[in-house]
């Protein structure tokens with residue numbers, strides 16, 4: 367993996383990476399029909415992310431970052447190519463099976479948070495546990511996570527009573543509550559001031575270190591991107607340097 371690193375001075379991945387692939391994308395493309403022809407949003411993306419990796423997806427606005435994250439997490443279907451998530455080939459699964467796979471293994475923080483407006487902060491965070499049938503044990507964990515992101519005094523607040531940054535932190539607590547093996551986050555510090563952003567970044571990397579959580583993050587924050595062991599750069603829907611990505615030593619398959 368070291369050959370993909372730019373500017374890297376962290377040993378996080380070397381320590382955490384177990385070499386077991388948790389996400390594999392093969393020749394992934396996403397095309398949509400428009401009035402003026404077919405638009406290629408993502409073209410020919412091949413990559414492997416191993417358990418314990420921390421990966422920053424970077425690139426200009428409109429380069430396909432959110433689209434790629436949604437495909438890798440199994441939220442959307444690619445028009446071409448193949449994705450294996452936790453050993454399961456996503457193209458072979460229907461929506462229910464993909465939802466079950468996500469519920470079991472994946473946490474997702476959306477760019478626009480997607481909190482349920484009729485639920486309090488605490489209820490929003492416990493919701494994924496109820497879907498998994500683990501609602502009782504989760505209440506205390508949800509409280510602890512909300513405290514950890516600095517919202518211990520906001521448990522009963524509704525999303526409209528919270529600032530953008532506070533909603534973002536509720537969304538992070540919700541993503542962590544199931545103890546996901548992979549955490550996907552679209553600009554997780556995008557709405558946070560420097561100090562709160564640092565708290566959230568520390569929380570992400572604590573999880574990465576303590577629980578081996580694989581992190582796949584979109585960010586414009588140089589500091590956050592540099593703390594990730596791998597930086598994937600998108601430009602115009604294509605991975606820059608993807609040949610290097612595919613040559614990395616940890617990508618050797620049996």
Ligand code: ADP
Pocket residue numbers: 398405407425426427428429430431432433434
């Ligand atoms: P980023 O997250 O890097 O800003 P996105 O993945 O959101 O980029 O979008 C990449 C490009 O694809 C943008 O130009 C966007 O307008 C376009 N796009 C995304 N989804 C659709 C869609 N469903 N139909 C048409 N264009 C889309």
Ligand code: MG
Pocket residue numbers: 431432433477552
């Ligand atoms: Mg985006």
